[in-house]
Amino acid sequence: QKEVEQNSGPLSVPEGAIASLNCTYSDRGSQSFFWYRQYSGKSPELIMFIYSNGDKEDGRFTAQLNKASQYVSLLIRDSQPSDSATYLCASGAGSYQLTFGKGTKLSVIP
Amino acid sequence: SAVISQKPSRDICQRGTSLTIQCQVDSQVTMMFWYRQQPGQSLTLIATANQGSEATYESGFVIDKFPISRPNLTFSTLTVSNMSPEDSSIYLCSDLQGDEQFFGPGTRLTVL
Secondary structure (H helix, E strand, O other), X not given: OXXXXXXXXXEEEEOOXXXXXXXXXXXXXXXXXXXXXXXXXXXXXEEEEEOOOEEEEEOOEEEEEEOOOOEEEEEEOOOOHHHOEEEEEEXXXXXXXXXXXXXXEEEEEX | OOOEXXXXXXXXXXXXXXXXXXXXXXXXXXXXEEEEEOOOOOXXXXXXXXXXXXXXXXXXXXXXXXXXXXXXXXXXXXXXXXXOHHHOEEEEEXXXXXXXXXXOOOEEEEEO
């Protein structure tokens, strides 16, 4: 069974710090990895995706993928209170039929 | 990106009844999906809504319980049939635009 594991948190970081969110996946056939942000009572919104080993940067966000270790992470630099949300990691063979983790709740403390 | 809307946004239903959720996209999309997010749980894919043919269901989900229609490239419905309290959840539709999957606002369903 395909599984995506995340630490449920809550993860608390001070404003301006780096938040590090981690995710492991069980399906070695996964090729695509996604990070979604979900505010309370709202639907998930895509932050970024990564397909290749290494780092991918987009503004304050950096996704890191290590397929050998089956590990994906998301770094948020200069964390802001508005970043406080639940972050969902997802994996899939392609861009759909995704398997989601339960999410990590992030709190950025002003 | 295309805007996705869902109706109703929330509903409270009695056990044994059925509810149909509508999903509308403001532009044509090739692929649409239905997910369930139970309290404290991750999003779980129910099915892929195929235009002009039967939906493709994931393991654990069956057509009799979750019939899906997709009459055109902008619209889909999900029916939750013969509901029980275990069906209380948020139901979300999504679409695929390029490599990115976008979600609708969700329908919060409570079954008494």
